Amino acid sequence: MRARLHFRSLESRILTLFMLLIVAVQVIGLLVIQRGIESNARAAIAQELTNGSKVFRRLLDQNAQSLRFGARLLARDTAFVAAIGNNDETDRATIESALANHGRRIKASASMLVSAERTISATTSEVQAAGLKKLVLGMLDQAEASDGANGIGIVDRYPYQVVVMPVKAPIVIGWIVMTFPIDRQIADEMRNISALHTSIVTRDSKGQWLPVGSTFPVPVATELVQHMESAKPGPDGAFEVELADGLYSARRLAIGEDAGQGVSVVLARSFDEAIAEYSRLERWLLGLTVAGIVISASVSVVTAKRIAQPIRELVSVAKRLEKGDYKGQIEFVREDEIGTLAHAFDSMREGIARREQEIRRLAYWDTLTNLPNRAQFVVHLETSIADARKRESSVFVLMMDLDRFKHVNDVMGHTFGDALLRQVAERLQLTLTSRRNTSAQVARLGGDEFAVLLPNCDLQLAQLVARELLASLETPLSLDDQMVDIGAGVGIAGYPLHGDGAEQLMSLAEVAMYTAKQRTEGAVVYDAVFDQSSAQSLSLLTELRNAIERNEFRLFVQPKISLATGKAVGAEALVRWVHPERGNVFPDQFIPFAEQTGFIRVLTRWMMEQSAILSHELASQGIHLKLSVNLSTRDLMDQDLPAKFADVLARHQLGPSAFCLEITESAIMDDPVRAQQTLERLHLMGMDLSIDDFGTGYSSLAYLKRLPVNELKIDKSFVLNMEHDTGDAKIVRSTIDLGHNMGLRVVAEGIESEAVWRLLVLMGCDQAQGYFMSRPIPASGLAQWIRQWQPPDGLAEDPVASAAK
Structure with a gap:
């Protein structure tokens, strides 16, 4: 357990975090560098192979040019040309001697003469003459037309570079043929020029490959050919092969075809050799990484101790503060952030002590008279x-x-x-x-x-x-x-x-x-x-208190509809009492008594709590309505009312804009000054305020315009009969204009017919509620009602989508 706590300490966490970060950065760096080295090596090898292919072709061309030059010298030798022209036995010996001597000088493997009748009349190698006869005869026309030709021929699976040069006197009287072996010598020469391993391979008519000359040892060259047969080269002929001495990237270059046989050169580059120059750099990086981790670990330990030790001391101070000990001062002589934190702790200690004293005084004492509250x-x-x-x-x-x-x-x-x-x-x-x-x-x-x-x-x-x-x-x-x-x-x-x-x-x-x-x-x-009904009123007060405890009250709501769109935008919260003996007790039978006895404050708190629960449930279904809750005169006189509402909102994670508080004109005018103070505090919280039953009281418009209200509700006594009573219609129209001129939202209650609905739409009223839309319904059925509600024709939009907005 002690080891677990030690591991969970701030010091160990700081050290662990630093070490993880350092190791992660170093490892990632090494991986990135290693990946870069490998990528660069592959790119360099690919470029080397490409260049090597060009170099090898150039080398073959140079050899061909050398052979053609040597053959041209012999073809223009006067004595040689004369011997060909005489065509007798004495001259035949001279021709064969000249072919042999000249071939040795230019290091040709075989020399031959083709007569004007296109037959091989003299040769230094009967085997090559027989094997190359078809190829040579096929090159005569090209040689005559181009003053020489060269090609690749294969004899007994060994490749040769063949040069044909015409002998003219002045017409063509024959052709000189020179052959040059493509073997280990040219491979070594290519290796010296390009540092690429070079292998000359031939393919018979059955597709079998045979190495005939390679810079690799024979076993390795044989292994290369075996892998080459199964490898799948890319479009450029490149492929990778794992040989006995390492991984190679190779490219096969076809250089000639002869009678169904082929000859190719395979250029190979070792990966180990390509990255050898980077190996020392990797070792240096690895050494630096290990050294950096060791140094960083040491610095991390010192840093973690420097950070954690004063914090542990501050934790002990915080525990003293938790127990209510505000006397001991915090003394840290440091100029860094820890010292600033310690100073802040000390200031917090003094501030908490002062605030606790002030809170205690405000909670139990009246600040104006210094009397108990x-x-x-x-x-x-x-x-x-x-x-x-x-x-x-x-x-x-x-x-x-x-x-x-x-x-x-x-x-x-x-x-x-x-x-x-x-x-x-x-x-x-x-x-x-x-x-x-x-x-x-x-x-x-x-x-x-x-x-x-x-x-x-x-x-x-x-x-x-x-x-x-x-x-x-x-x-x-x-x-x-x-x-x-x-x-x-x-x-x-x-x-x-x-x-x-x-x-x-x-x-x-x-x-x-x-x-x-x-x-x-x-x-x-x-x-x-x-009390009303004397003993019955006394029992009613007790029953009201029990009703709260026994959950006998029920929350009902009456929807509020936007007249412009026909969508549900809010609902007024109403209370119903389901008495276990009396049955349903109507609000008119207990609300006045609750206001008289002061129980209305408890009931208002219950209404706000239940409305908050409903608002939270609706929001979870994507339905966002503004719920209206009524306030009484007693509520407006309660100085703690804003704090009580703030507590309800905080517990249910709701914003003040989710509610609208309705106050009657009579409640405001009983004590306008105190009412205005309470309303201003509620308004500063962000709650909408509404004047309910507007037009039935005796309020002064000069005073009402100073109130921080957002809404006027026209009393239903003016709305019920406005379809048939022009006086009521004029009052409603004037009230709507008055509210709009004051920048207020106007709500009409008591709509019981579609005709009244459409009259209010024409007058520009904002919202309405009444039996035409819905009677008060249980709060649990509000969501279902919203889904089923259909406004009058012409305003039929999706009510659920509207409420969700």
């Missing part, structure tokens, strides 16, 4: 409830919402409003610390909402503290020479009187707070009658 308040409330459960005591929560704060923000601005919130926080803290019960804790939940935790407190004391807090706010606040009257509504709920959980107590206290604000009664203790 909602998260910390919930933690303290859960701890207090657990402690009260052990002691059998009670805990109360006061939830407070300021009156007229929205008006102050709109008139005086956000800076003034922030300063006002800080003064309210100071006044609440001062009021609580003035009491003997110093365990009370105040927190800012968000916006203008505050909460007070009263552990070990009964109902009477909670009501008393609430009255004192309200009284402290009755005194006007002074800011920038401005006197501001501000009040509050306070809701009271406690454990175990009203609920047994932190979230439940806060929800009930919030219900009581809104009741207090509606009745302008100051402080109100929670009562079940405040």
Whole structure:
């Protein structure tokens, strides 16, 4: 195990990598050089063989010229010509003597005289005369016409160079014939000139080859002939042959034919000899390679240790950081990248320490008032409830919402409003610390909402503290020479009187707070009658919580269609509740209650989660739609909403552009400033924003134009009857023009007929949804619906391809 870990260390990996690279480069270099040497050697040998063929032919021509010159001297000898003309027995001896003497001088193997009657009248070799007779007689006419001729003849499988020269006095009275053997002598001469091994071979009428003269030893020459018979030479006659003393590249050159027999010369070049001059270079390269590997290995070891040792020290520092030890400084006195890395580690240590402290503060403290935020308040409330459960005591929560704060923000601005919130926080803290019960804790939940935790407190004391807090706010606040009257509504709920959980107590206290604000009664203790249907509403809240845990909610969707192309481009996400006892519970029966109790935030988070799952599944099928999710007033007041959405997107690997968040005009106008802050943060994330049910609220167009929205949805109340109501049609047309002038996408909902569809197309509306296209369907059936959807005539394009785009 230790050896395995050591091999996996950075030092060993660096060394291994360096060594592999060096060896690979050196080996590849050697192979490339060796391949180059071999390629060059083959090219050089091929060129040598080509040149050798030319040289050998030139050598034969030179020999022929020499023979013709010697024969011409004899043919023009006066005494010789006279002897031929006399043609008696005495002159015949003279002719034979002249042929023999002249042949020896020019080293001819045989000399002969052909008479004017074309018969061989004299010869120095009867054997050659008989063997060459046919060839010689066939050359007489050419010799007479060209003042001489030469050719190749074969006698007893031995080749001869034959020269025929006419004897004129002044007409042709005969022909002199001289023969020259093509044997080892010419092969040696060729070897001396070109350094090529030369073999003279003849082929009989049966195709059998015989070496008659070679620079090779006889056994090697015989082996060459045997290989030559089975070799398949290329177009240029070249072939490779493995002989006893090595590999040769050879070329056969045919030099003559005689009576079905042939004579050729085989030129051969040894590969070993051709690359001999490169062998020392290869040895030098091999030596340099080995030396380079040894030197590089040594340098690699030193380099690996220099890199790995400080990194090991930095690893130990990182482990200390992992355990939360940020105290020890990192000290490396180095000027290279390792020193820079060490300095960066030290800066990171200090930065992490600061950020952890800041994160802890931001996670549990409100930056504006320096009070605990909602998260910390919930933690303290859960701890207090657990402690009260052990002691059998009670805990109360006061939830407070300021009156007229929205008006102050709109008139005086956000800076003034922030300063006002800080003064309210100071006044609440001062009021609580003035009491003997110093365990009370105040927190800012968000916006203008505050909460007070009263552990070990009964109902009477909670009501008393609430009255004192309200009284402290009755005194006007002074800011920038401005006197501001501000009040509050306070809701009271406690454990175990009203609920047994932190979230439940806060929800009930919030219900009581809104009741207090509606009745302008100051402080109100929670009562079940405040909820719709009293006890039924209480059970409904519990059932809503259980519905999440038991997965009773179902995601439905209603497709959104592009009116220009008839293609599905999006879908609105809707929720349905399948109750185990009540059956299907319609949204109108539980959504308002969820908004009232604050449970809508949990439901919105569920909707976003399920929509993200659906979007991911559709994308895996090549279908890309923009899913619309509705936000409530409570959602817009949630400062953590953007972070929650970002977490969902990250977990499902989706981009913000996959969603469009729909907000009603009424939700925006309940608190325009806070709503705009939340919307701007969502817009910066890259999410599309849509104003839902446009035209049914009381929003100001001057304010709406400042919102970072991308889409307007015309309420279905204007769309349903626009085919028959010209007033509705005018409103829809004006809204479409307004949206386009503001650079927004316009969506009409509530389309229930093809006539309305075509009216909206004529008006230039961008998208639509309604029963004409599809009622809300289960999310699992959306992909199948897209494949089956067919738009009205004239807009029938492939919906699946459209959705995939």
